[in-house]
Amino acid sequence: MIGAEAIVKCLEKEKVKVIYGYSGVAIDPFWNSILKTDIKTVLIRTEQNAAHCASGYARISGEVGVCAVTSGPGATNLITGIATAYADSIPLVCITGQVNSDMIGSDVFQEADITGAVESFVKYSYLVRDVNDLPRIFKEAFYIANTGRRGPVLIDIPYDVQMAELSGKFAYPESISMRSYKPTVHGNVAQIKKVIKEIEKAKKPIICVGGGVHLSGATEEIRKFAELNQVPVVSTMMGIGVMPTEHPLCFGMVGNNGQPFANRAMNESDLLLMVGARVADRAVNRPDLITENKVMVHIDVDPAEIGKNVGPTIPLVGDIKHIFEEFLKYDNHADDHSEWLKMLEGYKSSMGSLRSASTGKYVDPKDFITKLSLKMKDDAVYVADVGQNQIWSCAYHIVKNGRFLTSGGMGTMGYSIPAAMGAKMAAPKKQVVAVIGDGAFQMSFMELATMKQYKVNVKIVVMKNGFLGMVREHQHYAYDDNYSMVQLSDDPDLSLIAQAYKMGYMKVDGDTDILKALDEFLKDDSSCIMEVSVDPMDLVKY
Amino acid sequence: MKRIYSVLVENRAGVLSKVAGLFSRRNFNIDSLVVGETADKSVSCMTIVSSGDERTIEQIEKQLNKKIDVIKVKTFKESMSINRELMLIKVKYNKENRRDIMENCQIMKADIVDMSKNMMVIQICDTSERIELFIEMLKSVSIVEIARTGTVALTKCNEQ
Numbered sequence: 001m002i003g004a005e006a007i008v009k010c011l012e013k014e015k016v017k018v019i020y021g022y023s024g025v026a027i028d029p030f031w032n033s034i035l036k037t038d039i040k041t042v043l044i045r046t047e048q049n050a051a052h053c054a055s056g057y058a059r060i061s062g063e064v065g066v067c068a069v070t071s072g073p074g075a076t077n078l079i080t081g082i083a084t085a086y087a088d089s090i091p092l093v094c095i096t097g098q099v100n101s102d103m104i105g106s107d108v109f110q111e112a113d114i115t116g117a118v119e120s121f122v123k124y125s126y127l128v129r130d131v132n133d134l135p136r137i138f139k140e141a142f143y144i145a146n147t148g149r150r151g152p153v154l155i156d157i158p159y160d161v162q163m164a165e166l167s168g169k170f171a172y173p174e175s176i177s178m179r180s181y182k183p184t185v186h187g188n189v190a191q192i193k194k195v196i197k198e199i200e201k202a203k204k205p206i207i208c209v210g211g212g213v214h215l216s217g218a219t220e221e222i223r224k225f226a227e228l229n230q231v232p233v234v235s236t237m238m239g240i241g242v243m244p245t246e247h248p249l250c251f252g253m254v255g256n257n258g259q260p261f262a263n264r265a266m267n268e269s270d271l272l273l274m275v276g277a278r279v280a281d282r283a284v285n286r287p288d289l290i291t292e293n294k295v296m297v298h299i300d301v302d303p304a305e306i307g308k309n310v311g312p313t314i315p316l317v318g319d320i321k322h323i324f325e326e327f328l329k330y331d332n333h334a335d336d337h338s339e340w341l342k343m344l345e346g347y348k349s350s351m352g353s354l355r356s357a358s359t360g361k362y363v364d365p366k367d368f369i370t371k372l373s374l375k376m377k378d379d380a381v382y383v384a385d386v387g388q389n390q391i392w393s394c395a396y397h398i399v400k401n402g403r404f405l406t407s408g409g410m411g412t413m414g415y416s417i418p419a420a421m422g423a424k425m426a427a428p429k430k431q432v433v434a435v436i437g438d439g440a441f442q443m444s445f446m447e448l449a450t451m452k453q454y455k456v457n458v459k460i461v462v463m464k465n466g467f468l469g470m471v472r473e474h475q476h477y478a479y480d481d482n483y484s485m486v487q488l489s490d491d492p493d494l495s496l497i498a499q500a501y502k503m504g505y506m507k508v509d510g511d512t513d514i515l516k517a518l519d520e521f522l523k524d525d526s527s528c529i530m531e532v533s534v535d536p537m538d539l540v541k542y
Numbered sequence: 543m544k545r546i547y548s549v550l551v552e553n554r555a556g557v558l559s560k561v562a563g564l565f566s567r568r569n570f571n572i573d574s575l576v577v578g579e580t581a582d583k584s585v586s587c588m589t590i591v592s593s594g595d596e597r598t599i600e601q602i603e604k605q606l607n608k609k610i611d612v613i614k615v616k617t618f619k620e621s622m623s624i625n626r627e628l629m630l631i632k633v634k635y636n637k638e639n640r641r642d643i644m645e646n647c648q649i650m651k652a653d654i655v656d657m658s659k660n661m662m663v664i665q666i667c668d669t670s671e672r673i674e675l676f677i678e679m680l681k682s683v684s685i686v687e688i689a690r691t692g693t694v695a696l697t698k699c700n701e702q
Contacts (some may be wrong), residue, residue, distance in 0.1 A: 119560060120567050124610045129558075144610060179614040180552060304604035307597065 001170050003131040004029035004162040007095070010138035013172040016066050018042060018051040018057065018425055024070020026097030026110060029162035029359025031068075042425075042454055045446040047074050048419035051081020051152075055090045056422025059405055060381060060430075062217060064146050065422065068095035072110030076155075076383025080412060085152045086121035088238060089215055091145040092152040093138075094122075099259050101129065101158045123151030131164040139173045148183025149302035150215050173391075183301065187318035187326060194314050196330050202271035204340045205231045205401060208254060210283075211408065212276020212300060213320055221324035222275070223247075230337045231273075232344055234262040235282040238408040239276070241399040241528070251344055255283040257391045257540065261347040274294045276320050279309040280409070299323055336465050355541050361510040362535040363469055365392040365463065368514055369435075372461065373398035375518040377431045381405060381423045384438035385416035388469035391540040393435050403431070414443035420458045421451060430461070431522065438464040438491055448501040448527075457527045465536040466491055473539050494531045503526035544573070545599050546695045548616040549588040549606055553579065557611045561588060564609065570594065570602050574627075574670075574692030585613065589694045616697065623695040628667045631677070632686040634660055638698060639683055650676045661686065669693075 001009075007030055011019070018040040023031050034041060044050045047069045054065025065085075069078050075096040085092050098104065099111045115125040126137050134157075141153040155536055199205060219242050226233050226249050233243045234251050237258075243250035249526035252262035266272060267289045274296060277283060285291055287310040298305075298312035299320060306315040316323060357364040369392055376382065384406040397404060405423060407415040409515050420434035436444075442464050450460060463469075472486040498505035504526055508517050510533070521530050549575050551557050558577055573591040580587050592602055599617070606615045635643055643662070647654060652666035666676055669694055677688070 115556070116559070119563055178610070181610050302599065302608070304608050307600060307604075311597070 001166050002029070002033075002139070002162065003134055003166070004033040005036075006131065006134045006166055006170055007138070007162070008033045008039070010135055010172060011039060011066065011270065012037060014064070014138065014142045016064075019068055020044050020053040020057075020422070021068035021095075022050060022070065022074055024072075024074045024110070025099060026071035026099060026159050027068055027074070027095070028070075028097075028158065030095065030097070030157075042450065044418065044450050047077035048079075048081045048414075049444065049447050049450075051078055051085060051092060051094060052295045052412075052415050052418035053422040053425075054092050054094075055081070055088075055415075056383065056405060056419030057086045057426045058090050058422070059214070059419075060093060060403065060423040063426075063427035064091045064093055064142055066093050067093070070097045070110070071099055071114075072112045074110075075114040076112050080494050081156065082118055082152045083121040084407050084410040084412040084415060086123070088150070088211060088407065089150045091150040093141050093145055094154045096154065096156045097162070098127070098156045098158040102160075102161045104158065112168075115154065118154055121152070122154045123149075125154040125156065127156045128158065128161050131161050132167055133159075134166075134169065135526075136170050137177060140178060143176045144181060147347050148181075149305075150298075178515050180519035184303070184317045185301075185319045185322055186315050187323040191314060191316045192323065192326050195297050195316060197326065198271050198297065198314070199229060199231075199327075200335070201296070203335060204269045205229070205271040205337065206272070207231055207233045207273045207275055208235065208266055208267055208277055209233060209239035209242040209275050210236040210277025213239055213242045214403075216276060216301070216320040216322055218276075218321035219353065221321055222326065225324050225327055227433060230341065232265060232341060233335075234266055236277045236280070236408070237379040237394055237406065240394060240404040241402070242419050244400055246400075249341075251348065253394050256285050257282065257394065259351075259395065261344070261351040261390060264347050265344050266290060267292075273299065274312070275299045276301075278305045279306075284310070286387070290313075292523055293305065355539070358535040358538055360511065361533065362538070363508055363510060363512070363514070363532050365389075365534055365538065366396050367541075368508070368532055369393060369396040370398065371514050372433070372435075375515070375522055376402070376433060378402065380431040380433060381420070383416040383420040383423060383432065383434045385434070385440045386411045386413045386470075387437045387440065388437050388473065388534075388538070388540050389437045389463045391470070395540075413440040416440070416461065417444045417447050417458070420460075421447065421456045424456050424458050431525075433459040433461060435461045435463065437461055437469060438466065438488060439468045442488075442492070445497060448497070448503065451527055452501055452503070457525050459527070460522060460529045460530060462494060462529060463532050463534045464491065464494070465534040465538070467536045468536070469534075469536070470540070472536070476539070498529045505531070507531045507533070509533040543595065543599060544593045544620060545602070546593065546618050546620060546625065546693065547588075547590040547602065547606065548618070548695060548697075549590060549612060549615040550580070551586050551609075552611045552613065553584050553586040554611060557586070558588075560609060560611060561590075561606070564605055565590075565592070565602075568601070568605060570598060576665065576692045576694050578694070584617055589692070591693050618695075618697055618701070622701045623697045625669050625693050625695040626667055627673055627693045628665070628691045629672050629673050629676070630655075630663055630665055630689045631680065632661060632663050632688075634684040634686060635662055641697065643680070643683060644691060646676070646679050650679070652676060
């Protein structure tokens with residue numbers, strides 16, 4: 001058996017169902033060997049999107065997403081996708097072809113030091129020197145990617161290693177032993193007890209959930225815990241969907257793009273459980289406010305996140321699901337929090353939206369997204385891109401029992417279409433809607449071809465305003481409307497693009513009956529582009 | 543605040559660059575960094591001297607621990623450990639100052655390890671502070687070049 005066949009065997013052992021990628025000579029032995037298996041391969045149209053597809057797939061399936069590309073430009077094109085996954089802790093295994101081992105370092109054709117280039121945004125990387133190491137390396141890679149704080153792992157495999165014969169029979173390791181990697185799963189018992197005591201004491205407790213809750217699969221536990229103890233929940237952008245938006249205990253998204261009442265709720269609490277959130281600058285721009293006059297408990301699987309941006313009163317390292325299972329074991333005697341909840345409801349209704357609806361020939365984003373949410377299926381996946389469309393989506397999309405995906409940490413434009421494809425492939429029966437601006441659409445619409453080729457049907461809403469809206473908005477405030485590099489003049493005709501890719505197309509403007517249009521848009525499972533005319537001067541202001 | 547990190551790592555290609563890269567990327571200081579093998583050939587020991595405020599010092603330890611190739615991190619203050627650095631220093635001498643240099647070497651327990659008719663190489667193994675002091679003492683002499691190893695450290699026997 002040669003190396004390339006061994007890689008495929010490893011992927012089978014890891015029960016990999018689909019691989020996104022691109023070909024090239026340095027990875028061709030692998031693509032040749034994969035022909036003999038049932039693993040589905042998806043030829044994307046540019047490498048970056050292979051990682052985004054794998055990311056969408058991983059987030060919906062809970063499995064590790066896998067992508068494979070060739071050496072040199074193939075590998076470097078993948079970098080943005082890897083960095084995006086790293087920023088949001090998404091488990092990926094990325095395979096790159098490499099030039100022959102004895103050529104490495106001599107700058108031959110399509111050679112790039114990819115392990116060096118991605119060092120700061122992979123959880124770990126391997127350059128395979130010996131074909132016989134492949135089974136161990138793959139076993140470790142999948143384990144590292146999908147345990148502890150999840151993240152991407154890159155395996156760089158020279159051409160000659162893919163072609164080399166294994167010296168013995170292929171044997172996939174049953175177990176893992178890495179003396180240098182032992183993630184903490186179970187929370188410290190004494191710390192858990194301390195937290196329980198604080199919960200019992202608290203008059204104004206609140207939970208702030210982040211993306212870690214989804215990654216740990218702890219949504220049920222958090223909901224149960226919140227309901228049992230009547231604790232309100234706010235979320236970061238990555239934590240949207242942990243609580244259904246209309247749940248009486250859900251109080252919106254925090255942060256500088258969040259709802260003012262959510263920030264106020266968090267700041268005025270006397271006990272803050274920060275769960276699977278890294279207290280990033282966009283979520284908490286004044287860390288002092290979330291430690292002032294309160295007990296702050298920081299629960300995270302990554303010890304390095306605790307105390308990085310803010311010093312908690314009680315640190316608690318471990319897997320969120322395990323920790324909340326422990327919390328639920330205690331027969332809590334939490335105080336009656338009805339007064340605190342009443343206060344927060346008051347904030348919610350009095351600190352209402354400041355935005356005035358756009359009228360006339362444009363569609364009001366709030367009105368549109370609210371109606372889209374109402375028409376979408378309960379368990380649908382909503383993938384927001386980056387920019388104004390993302391902030392509007394965070395504010396107005398009503399999550400019922402589905403998921404809300406977006407590139408939160410890195411803010412990578414063009415994430416939504418490939419991620420939506422990955423999500424759809426992970427859950428083919430679910431409705432998947434990507435919401436994207438006309439800027440990011442032009443960064444990623446080459447994947448419409450992939451959608452067609454593999455019959456992955458995604459609904460795409462393009463919020464078109466002829467501007468890079470989020471930055472235009474920034475220049476509106478920061479540079480007195482002196483716009484530079486934000487205008488998308490002579491935008492392409494989206495109806496012709498839809499036609500070119502043989503896809504459905506609809507256009508919605510100020511005169512359209514939106515509910516009726518949405519019924520039409522979502523009536524079946526076919527791919528369709530809906531162009532929504534948005535006022536170029538609209539702002540995200542809540 | 544100064545801290546010494548004694549970091550046991552897998553003895554593999556690329557580990558040094560991963561650790562050094564971590565410091566530059568996260569804006570941590572490196573005062574010195576020394577790597578060498580341990581009794582176990584598959585494990586290397588990096589001794590890193592760094593400084594920063596309390597949060598930075600804690601973050602350095604946590605971020606080091608996060609690296610998959612890092613097996614163990616021990617952090618300690620200088621007072622908790624035996625710290626040594628080796629310096630080779632090449633100086634020009636003449637008849638007038640030869641005696642002075644030799645006396646300074648005697649006082650500082652330094653050895654003259656190589657000599658020609660107008661130059662000598664002196665070796666000293668001591669704490670960084672005393673090495674600085676020795677350089678200061680030789681300032682009146684013309685120093686040609688200096689090579690220093692950076693600090694290696696082991697915790698004192700009664701420190702755990």
